[in-house]
Amino acid sequence: MTAAFRMPLATVRQPQPLGHRSGVARLAAFPHRTESGEMCMTKPHALRRVTGRLPVLLAVGLAIAGCAKAAEPGSPEKAAGAFHPADTHWVLGSPDPFPxxxxxxxxxxxxxxxxxxxxxxxxxxxxxxxxxxxxxxxxxxxxxxxxxxxxxxxxxxxxxxxxxxxxxxxxxxxxxxxxxxxxxxxxxxxxxxxxxxxxxxxxxxxxxxxxxxxxxxxxxxxxxxxxxxxxxxxxxxxxxxxxxxxxxxxxxxxxxxxxxxxxxxxxxxxxxxxxxxxxxxxxxxxxxxxxxxxxxxxxxxxxxxxxxxxxxxxxxxxxxxxxxxxxxxxxxxxxxxxxxxxxxxxxxxxxxxxxxxxxxxxxxxxxxxxxxxxxxxxxxxxxxxxxxxxxxxxxxxxxxxxxxxxxxxxxxxxxxxxxxxxxxxxxxxxxxxxxxxxxxxxxxxxxxxxxxxxxRPGDLAGMAAAFPRKLSQTGMFRDTASLLPGQGLLPYDVNVPLWSDGAMKQRYLALPQAKSVRFSPTGPWQFPEGTVLVKTFFLPATPEAATRHPRTISAAELADPRKWRRLETRLLVHNPEGWQGYTYVWNDLQTDAELLDGAKTVNVELPSAQGKETFPWYFPSRSDCMACHTPAAGFVLGLNTRQLNRPADWVYDRQPGKGASDTPLSTTGPKPPSQIALWRDLGVFTSPPAGSERAWETYPDWFTAPADTATARQVLVRAYLDANCAMCHVPEGIVSRPDFRFHTPLERAQLVGANPGQGRIGPAHSKLVRPADPQGSELWHRLRTRGPRQMPPLASHRVDQQAVELVGQWILDLQNTPAAPSGRRR
CATH class of the missing domain: 2.120.10.30 (TolB, C-terminal domain)
Known part of the structure; x- marks a missing residue:
């Protein structure tokens, strides 16, 4: 290990708290199996140190205790009622239709x-x-x-x-x-x-x-x-x-x-x-x-x-x-x-x-x-x-x-x-x-x-005039100021989020009438025309909010602008021409958001007990959105089996015409199944998967999974690189080498021991990954750098310190290169 890299060989990751640089112990509700093999959540008294990197959001509260047997598909105790399709027609046009x-x-x-x-x-x-x-x-x-x-x-x-x-x-x-x-x-x-x-x-x-x-x-x-x-x-x-x-x-x-x-x-x-x-x-x-x-x-x-x-x-x-x-x-x-x-x-x-x-x-x-x-x-x-x-x-x-x-x-x-x-x-x-x-x-x-x-046929001027300029006009929320989702919006969470400068994210999927998702056990899912993905980004507005663990925040808490500042809501829309991304920027009153026509950067503040950190926040243009949502990645990045095979810590309201419930799960009712099982039972999928979550691929949970062995660290790192980098670094992608896909064996990924193709940030002898030498590894330097050759290259001004530390430790582990993951299952 070089003098420029110092990291303890920890048995469990020691990550920073929300928006800060030092670790803080907090409650963590995380999934595990009982002796009978059933998945359940830990009780709140089970403490562990977990990452505080600003991450994803669960749609409802997660602080639950006790375990109950998950309902089988088709049983009367199924965790959710009928699925109500969403009305997405408002956003299927274009604000700037081209000729x-x-x-x-x-x-x-x-x-x-x-x-x-x-x-x-x-x-x-x-x-x-x-x-x-x-x-x-x-x-x-x-x-x-x-x-x-x-x-x-x-x-x-x-x-x-x-x-x-x-x-x-x-x-x-x-x-x-x-x-x-x-x-x-x-x-x-x-x-x-x-x-x-x-x-x-x-x-x-x-x-x-x-x-x-x-x-x-x-x-x-x-x-x-x-x-x-x-x-x-x-x-x-x-x-x-x-x-x-x-x-x-x-x-x-x-x-x-x-x-x-x-x-x-x-x-x-x-x-x-x-x-x-x-x-x-x-x-x-x-x-x-x-x-x-x-x-x-x-x-x-x-x-x-x-x-x-x-x-x-x-x-x-x-x-x-x-x-x-x-x-x-x-x-x-x-x-x-x-x-x-x-x-x-x-x-x-x-x-x-x-x-x-x-x-x-x-x-x-x-x-x-x-x-x-x-x-x-x-x-x-x-x-x-x-x-x-x-x-x-x-x-x-x-x-x-x-x-x-x-x-x-x-x-x-x-x-x-x-x-x-x-x-x-x-x-x-x-x-x-x-x-x-x-x-x-x-x-x-x-x-x-x-x-x-x-x-292009049609009235282009009329199409532009009809496109919603405000988030409240898109039909995605019943009450925009309260962040109450519209009918048919399915909340979801992911195991390994895309790094977005530490922002919390709230995610929904909107499917149109009589349409369903084509499931794939390992590849990208296929989404029908009319699909809309909704993602809202938040930063904490108070020091207390900044210390909260990401897996313990309810939608009701996040909807309180006194605690959480709404920055933007992005829509990824599958319209008749293909996929297109739109950015809506929230106003100062936090009551609505305006459609952004270009791109812009503003300075934002991240509060903490030690003071405030100010950093630039980049609002992406429509073209920026499609730089990551690439054809090679199937356009949709977060919705796949590895990401969504996790507990469904939210329920769907049984009453027709209502969206996702903001009510935390009962501690005595049946434990909800995995997100994929729930969506299967709701009829979301074409050719739905058989079996249970134990048979399906999954990533480890980025915020709770232990990193106490070389194998565990490798799986976490490969999952992180897949989720954050493989939309470009894939054989048919914008930059085909190295290949960061989760299933690519490490020895075939052209990563370890390979020369960098875009110059060096590190020393003259550096490789993309040099075993046992983070300082001599371009991957490590790119992750810890913000500037012309940073990774990720777009919309990031803050370093993901947890990823830098974990990747550095993984590189130290590579004195004897372990086998690459072939797809971990629960």
Whole structure:
């Protein structure tokens, strides 16, 4: 153990109290089994030290004593009455409906991580789709296409060890119809980027000649990210190549401004000629051609971080690029000969490291930028020159890979921006835009489908006007000021909450009429259209409230604004277009909440016996919500078997038309079943689970489970990482490696002993997790840091001290790596 990390080997976690830094012993009602195997709650006199990290809330009081046999499904002593559906229609529209919506262009075709769509320019009416793993598919450009041919398979040489590596680019020679040449960009090992020429088979136009590969460029890469990979032929017949700055984070080698390296640049080469010692030629009119000081003549433009993607306007010849930002800003650039686009002196329009060495005198501004509340990773697009959407003729489409937002950008004759507006919210991980031979626009997404845009029907202005601007208008509460839930709202709690700077949370599920949830024992549950998830966030208003244990607070207590300050209520709505998040900000009187149109930060106070802690509270935008509620995670994060398989410490009112009861459970009545069993008995599930909670997967309770063995600590840590990180760190997610899913064996998670892909906060030798060395583990540093590379990356200004301590202890345990959990059961 290093000097920078000190933690006692405790047999039980010694967490901080609510909103404070030191541990306080409190009552804890927690589930256990009797000798007969039945689940019950401890009596209040059973004391233990438990965590005080500000957490989740149970919908009703939890201080109960005594145990009784749980009612069997269908028995007259069932813990709840009939389930009353909720009326959710008020929030199924949109406060900002956009004029375009996506539709699947080839609904019968699905690909594995597609990231390029193009055509051969030969008039054949074919479409080519690139898969990151190393395949290129070809098929007829028809909506009813139901099969593809493998045009090229180079999986044997393509490296996908890191998230941004793979087969990344495809470009057909302008004279492909005559010479059959096409070019690809891919990652390989030893770590390098390859630009190669291939030829089509002489006997089959839908098959490339695998043996025809001719490597034109091999560019060593220091890290596994920021590979660029976009290749395009310009109207001049030359090949343009986008290269990232080499990776890690913050351009550690200063490649963006260094003209002696190809990294952080856009290159321009002639593939039809060869210069001595090269497999290509450098055009003589390249801005740095012919220099003898080591400057690379291939460079066309520089000062770029990680271009994703390049595109030429087929009408004007303008070269557009989307450049992915570091921490705050994404940008769109118009690329010109010899241009310096500022990285890493600037990010977007803003200083980043202004003291870094600069090459040249003039930095070229981006056309537009957007801040991180709109998206996290730009996907450069294309200028629309098709016929399906004539009103968008000449508009440049671009999007965001994380949030799925799409914008259009227009320039005047002097290349000045005259329009930049959001036109669609897709909810998809947009990996690339492409066009067919006719100029019609498509985009690929990591759900595996190819999409195009269509006009959104309906009265958009009327839809916007009808959307509720106040929480009291949503129908989610019968009495908003009293926090009395509306009819049909099912309260629920989770075993391992998402860290939200210590806020208490009250959660409800609203299901529409005649709809049910598709249960899965291990994967995400599927929720019907019309579903609404309601979550209210609170901070204690008094020192006494700040010391309360999270498992002992009733809904009636929480509804008292003198004790608990309401910050915001978030709705996650499954509307006809997909899932969308909304934030309602509570007013100072605590009587109602207003819909937030963007994002904002306010300073809040956390009281304690020692004084007050002031820290920023971030209210997320709609795009922020979808940065975590990702397609790879199934959009809904907290409602799954592992999270909800816990005691149902609340009851449902038997009277029609009423919502959840605020009455604490009787100490003499039947013990309520698990939440899942109760929901099954209420008819919430399609294909409901069989058996009892003992047969179903579960996480340990984050607030009460002991952490007195290495195995117990590992299960808790894996549960925490699954709940807090796996919405992005999952094979089909935004950042596929490491894999933080609960079921992934630790030896396959690419976590222990793996190099960080986004730079280091810790020492130069640090790994993502270095066994027995928290100080040398990036995971530990990211959790204890607040700043550009913090984890979680959004909406957090306070460190989860309990998680930092537990993860640190787990890393110390890893001197001999234990087996990963396979899914603990009660």
């Amino acid at each position: 375009l919506e996506p539709e699947r262009a080839f609904p019968k075709l699905r690909f594995d991580r597609p990231l390029e769509l193009t055509h051969a320019g030969d008039g054949s009416g074919r479409v080519f789709v690139v898969e990151q793993r190393g395949l290129i598919h070809v098929f007829a450009n028809r909506p009813d296409a139901d099969r593809t041919s493998v045009f090229l398979d180079i999986r044997d040489v393509v490296s996908r060890d890191d998230n941004e590596e793979g087969l990344l680019g495809l470009a057909f020679h302008p004279r492909y119809k005559e010479n059959g040449q096409f070019f690809v960009y891919y990652s390989t090992r030893p770590r390098a980027s390859i630009v190669s020429r291939f030829r089509v088979s002489a006997s089959d136009p839908n098959r490339a000649d695998r043996r025809s590969e001719e490597i034109l460029m091999r560019i060593p890469q220091p890290f596994g990210n920021h590979n660029g990979g976009s290749i395009e032929f310009g109207p001049d017949g030359y090949l343009y190549i986008g290269l990232g700055d080499g990776g890690a984070a913050n351009d550690p080698f200063g490649n963006g401004q260094n003209l002696k390296t190809l990294l952080g640049k856009i290159l321009r080469i002639d593939v039809d000629r060869r210069d001595p010692g090269l497999a290509y030629a450098i055009p003589k009119d390249n801005p740095f051609a012919g220099r003898s000081d080591g400057t690379r003549g291939e460079i066309w433009a520089y000062g770029l971080r990680n271009v994703w993607r390049l595109a030429f306007d087929r009408a004007t010849g303008d070269l557009w690029a989307g450049d992915v930002g570091q921490n705050r800003y994404e940008e769109i650039d118009l690329i010109v000969r010899g241009g310096n686009y500022g990285w890493k002196l600037r990010e977007g329009f803003h200083p980043f490291e202004p003291q870094a060495p600069q090459t040249g005198d003039v930095l070229i501004d981006p056309l537009v930028e957007y801040f991180r509340h709109e998206g996290l990773s730009v996907t450069g697009g294309r200028v629309y020159r098709g016929t399906r959407l004539p009103e968008y003729q000449g508009a440049y489409f671009y999007g965001d890979y994380v949030t799925g937002n799409v914008w259009t950008l227009r320039l005047d004759s002097r290349k000045r921006v005259i329009e930049n507006r959001k036109v669609a919210r897709t909810g998809l991980n947009i990996s690339a835009f492409g066009e067919d031979h006719a100029g019609d626009l498509y985009f690929t997404a990591f759900d595996g489908y190819v999409y195009r845009f269509r006009k």
